[in-house]
Amino acid sequence: MKQKQILFMHFSYWLLVIGNGLMSILVHNNARFSIFTITIFLASLLGFYANYFFVVPKFFNPKKFYMMIIGFFVGVFVFVLFRYSIEEIILPAITGKRNYGKGTTLLYYFYDNIYYSSLTVFVSTNLWFFKYYFKIENERTKLIEERKHAQLQALKTQINPHFIFNSLNNIYSLVYQDSDKALPAIEKLSELLRYSTKDLEKDVISLDKEIGYIESLIGLEKLRIKNPELLVVEKRVQNPKFNISPMLLVPFVENAFKHGDFREKGFNLKVSEENNVLHFYLHNFKNQRAKDTASGIGIENVKKRLEILYPKSHNLNIKDMESEFIVDLKITFPHESH
Known part of the structure; x- marks a missing residue:
């Protein structure tokens, strides 16, 4: 232009x-x-x-x-x-x-001829300045975009090892208990890793694929939970092909399983999308016996990514209470994103 x-x-x-x-x-x-x-x-x-x-x-x-x-x-x-x-x-x-x-x-x-030449030289010089500063502005914009892309790639590579670490801990627990759920858990983890290694390289994936990650993760976690019926999931998506950055919602679910209390309490997950607005709501009870000083890595990661990807079109409200943890996220997508 x-x-x-x-x-x-x-x-x-x-x-x-x-x-x-x-x-x-x-x-x-x-x-x-x-x-x-x-x-x-x-x-x-x-x-x-x-x-x-x-x-x-x-x-x-x-x-x-x-x-x-x-x-x-x-x-x-x-x-x-x-x-x-x-x-x-x-x-x-x-x-x-x-x-x-x-x-x-x-x-x-x-x-x-100084008079006649001055106008020509003056206009020529100013048009060159316009071209020069347009070029500088384009380079600056490109540099900002490249920096954002590099930052997002770095943040996404932080998610994958964190995800693997959590899942391997769960599987280790099943193997240690000599549970017959260990092999299905390993199989589900391998499926998740195949998806994640393929899609983390992309800038965006479909919303239904991101939700599929979450459902697979919940399926993996259900293998180790005594009362899987306590995990309540509600899904109402109008446009499943909406584009979303990969692994943007998954860390919230990971965090719930890592720090949640699933003995007699579960969690309530609601994912809805309507009129270009994605609403992600997660309510879980915290495990008071297991305090993790390194908690919140994945959530801090997501906060940074949201600021980069949706600086003025998202609202993230997190309530970290003594015994409960609530995530309420809304993202307004541009109309051309699907």
């Missing part, structure tokens, strides 16, 4: 120059004048782009202002040199006509 704006400014300037030249011909109605209108136009065109492509980039230095002043006068000299060559050398050789009297020196020609 900005490249088109630059081209439009160039086009507008030359349209104005040509319009001014045609108006001068109509007003003066003089064939001789029209010849020199053409020659000054050619000199302006050559001087404009010589200054635009070569002089300004060579002399531009924000730390040395005097270099830009020198560059301006070099641009003026280039314009005058082009005009002098066309009007005092080439044109007389072809038509026998010249703009100035015979014997006019280049020094006088330069002095007399």
